[in-house]
Amino acid sequence: MTQTAASHVRFSDLLDVVDGRPRLLPEVHHVPELLELDAEEVLARFKKDQENDFGRVVADLDDPANSLFRFFDDLRSTAAREPGNPFGELAIFKKGELNALFMELHEHVMSHPVWRHPFFVRIFRGDFDRDQLVRFALQYFNQVKNTRQCVALALGRFSGVMDMPYGCLNERVSELSQIVLAQLLADEYGVGSHSLDDYPSLSGLFESTTHIVMYRKLFEGLGVPFPEQDVAMLPEVADNVLIQRLVAGHPAFSTLEALASVGLGMEWGVPEFFTLLLGGMIRFAWQNDLALTADHLLVFIAHVQYDVLHAISVMLATGFYARGTDVVADIKNATNMLMSGRYAMMSGIYRHVFEAPCADLWELDLPARYRVADRRIESALREARQGVAPARVVDGEAYRRKETTPFVFA
Numbered sequence: 001m002t003q004t005a006a007s008h009v010r011f012s013d014l015l016d017v018v019d020g021r022p023r024l025l026p027e028v029h030h031v032p033e034l035l036e037l038d039a040e041e042v043l044a045r046f047k048k049d050q051e052n053d054f055g056r057v058v059a060d061l062d063d064p065a066n067s068l069f070r071f072f073d074d075l076r077s078t079a080a081r082e083p084g085n086p087f088g089e090l091a092i093f094k095k096g097e098l099n100a101l102f103m104e105l106h107e108h109v110m111s112h113p114v115w116r117h118p119f120f121v122r123i124f125r126g127d128f129d130r131d132q133l134v135r136f137a138l139q140y141f142n143q144v145k146n147t148r149q150c151v152a153l154a155l156g157r158f159s160g161v162m163d164m165p166y167g168c169l170n171e172r173v174s175e176l177s178q179i180v181l182a183q184l185l186a187d188e189y190g191v192g193s194h195s196l197d198d199y200p201s202l203s204g205l206f207e208s209t210t211h212i213v214m215y216r217k218l219f220e221g222l223g224v225p226f227p228e229q230d231v232a233m234l235p236e237v238a239d240n241v242l243i244q245r246l247v248a249g250h251p252a253f254s255t256l257e258a259l260a261s262v263g264l265g266m267e268w269g270v271p272e273f274f275t276l277l278l279g280g281m282i283r284f285a286w287q288n289d290l291a292l293t294a295d296h297l298l299v300f301i302a303h304v305q306y307d308v309l310h311a312i313s314v315m316l317a318t319g320f321y322a323r324g325t326d327v328v329a330d331i332k333n334a335t336n337m338l339m340s341g342r343y344a345m346m347s348g349i350y351r352h353v354f355e356a357p358c359a360d361l362w363e364l365d366l367p368a369r370y371r372v373a374d375r376r377i378e379s380a381l382r383e384a385r386q387g388v389a390p391a392r393v394v395d396g397e398a399y400r401r402k403e404t405t406p407f408v409f410a
Contacts (some may be wrong), residue, residue, distance in 0.1 A: 013294040014282055022286060024279075028294055028301055034279045039121045042279075046272040047110045050311070051103065057312050058099045061092070079169055087166045087173070092319035101322060102315060108332050109268050112370055114343040118358060119350040120273050123280035126287060128353070133284065134222055135353045142233045143345065144215050144299070146241040147266070148188035153249030154258040155181035162255065165323070173320050177255075180317040181262070214299035221296030236348025238393045239406055242384045243341035243377065247334055252376045256321040257334040263314030264331065265338030274303040333373045337407070340372065344406030362408045371410040378405050 015022045015035075023032040031037070031045065060066045064073075072093065079087035091097035122128065123136070158177045164170040188211050219229050233241070247253050247261040278300040285292040294301065318331070343361045350358035382403065390396030 014292075014297075015286065022283075024282070025294075028282075028297075029275065029278065029304060031275075034275065035283050039116060039124050039276055042124070042275055043110070043115055043272055046275070047106070050106065050110075050268060050271075054102050054106070054312055054315065055099060057316070058102070061098070062095060075169060075172070079166065082167045085165075085167045085169070086323065087169050090319060091322055092316065098319055101319070101328070104328065105264055105315075105331055105335075106268060108369065109264050109335050109339070110272075112269075112335075112339045112343075113361075113364060113366070114339045114346070115269050115272055117273075117343060117346045117350075119346045119353075120276040122350075122354075124276040124283075126280050126283040128280075128284065130222070130288075130290065132353045133281070134224060136349060137218055137222060137224070138229070138231050139234055139237055139349050139352060141215055141229065142231070142237050143240060145212055147244065148185060148211065150244040150248040150266075151181055151184045151188065151262050153245060154262045155185065156249065157255045157258050177259070177317045177320065180313045183313065184262070211299055211302075214302060217296050217298055221290075221292045232391065232396070233393050234345075234348045234352055235393060235395065235399045235402065236345045236406070238385075238388060238399060239381065240341040240345035242381055242388075243337060243406075246377065246380045246384060247337055250380055252380055253334070254330070256318070256327065256330055259314060259318045259321065260331040260334040261338050263311060263318055265335040267311035267314060269339075271304045274300045278304065329373070332369070336370050336372050337377050339370070340407050361406060366408050368410065370408070372407045373410050375409060378407060378409075381405050 013025070014028055015024050017023070021033075022035045024034050026032070031042075034042070037045070060068055061072065063069050076088045076093055079085040091101050128136075155178055158174045158181075160171045160174060162170075162174060164173060166173050216226070216229060219226075244261065244266070247265070248258045253261075278297060281292060281297060281300070284290065321327075322331075340361055347358045347360050350356070382405070385402060386400050388396065388400060390400060393399045
């Protein structure tokens with residue numbers, strides 16, 4: 001049997017091989033020719049697709065027949081009956097302004113060097129061996145296990161006692177923000193219920209298909225037994241976990257920054273680099289006769305499919321708080337903190353996985369617009385390190401005392 005024919009049989013739930021050329025199945029990825037693209041082409045395609053996706057949502061907001069238009073119009077009409085209520089002046093209600101805000105912020109985020117990090121590019125090429133893939137999977141799992149808690153921390157910032165300028169709509173706007181973040185959490189934890197009849201049994205609740213459960217399927221495909229799947233974090237991974245938690249939940253950062261951190265700072269880039277990881281693993285499995293299946297790679301497939309919806313919903317919620325002259329600068333600064341932490345994490349993982357040098361962000365010619373504007377995160381990160389359990393981080397005692405941070409400051 002030829003390699004092409006064998007591959008077609010083995011990877012029937014991931015790809016078809018047509019005239020010797022791999023084509024991903026539609027339920028695996030929306031770009032069938034993915035493995036024939038390079039990383040820059042993948043990034044460019046995702047940027048354009050996300051712009052189109054958001055443009056369609058904004059167009060719906062201008063359509064009186066759309067339920068979302070009617071929903072927001074009711075809120076705006078309620079605010080208009082209260083003298084001085086600024087809710088109706090938000091960019092979300094001004095034709096073209098919300099899309100312009102998105103385009104500026106989206107371009108800022110998606111042009112950051114983190115999305116073309118050497119680790120993602122190398123993995124997408126399939127330039128690794130099985131042991132290196134396992135080392136990556138173990139360390140990135142530490143990131144996946146902690147991300148959803150950042151969304152929970154951000155959700156907890158919104159309440160009926162928070163200071164807001166929307167008068168009779170204050171608690172309603174807060175609730176809408178909570179709903180958006182709660183949906184992200186429901187997706188992360190694999191739970192959701194709208195009636196008592198839908199509520200799972202206790203056994204069903206504990207057996208929910210969370211992103212962690214999905215990720216452990218990768219270990220099944222790689223033959224990593226359960227007791228070996230949870231390892232101490234690299235210091236760079238621990239830093240990224242703490243940075244995400246701090247910007248989302250620490251009182252030094254505003255609710256606008258919290259939303260930016262779990263929305264623009266986390267969600268817009270995820271489908272792109274998860275595509276690079278997914279494509280690289282499929283390529284490696286196909287070329288090396290490794291029996292990975294769509295079920296093993298489910299967490300990567302799901303993130304590509306659903307994180308676009310997450311990103312759009314959080315962007316709309318962010319629009320409720322986009323007031324004042326420094327809004328855009330504040331949002332960009334929040335995303336810069338998140339992207340700095342992610343870049344450092346991926347450099348640390350590269351060095352760990354490939355046992356080879358990899359530059360950190362401060363070693364690059366980083367454009368001024370990606371430098372962090374203030375030092376709140378520096379002191380907050382140093383303090384947070386001191387509360388880390390030493391056993392959970394490689395060289396944990398030294399990590400708790402570490403003074404340097406992964407940021408390039410303006």
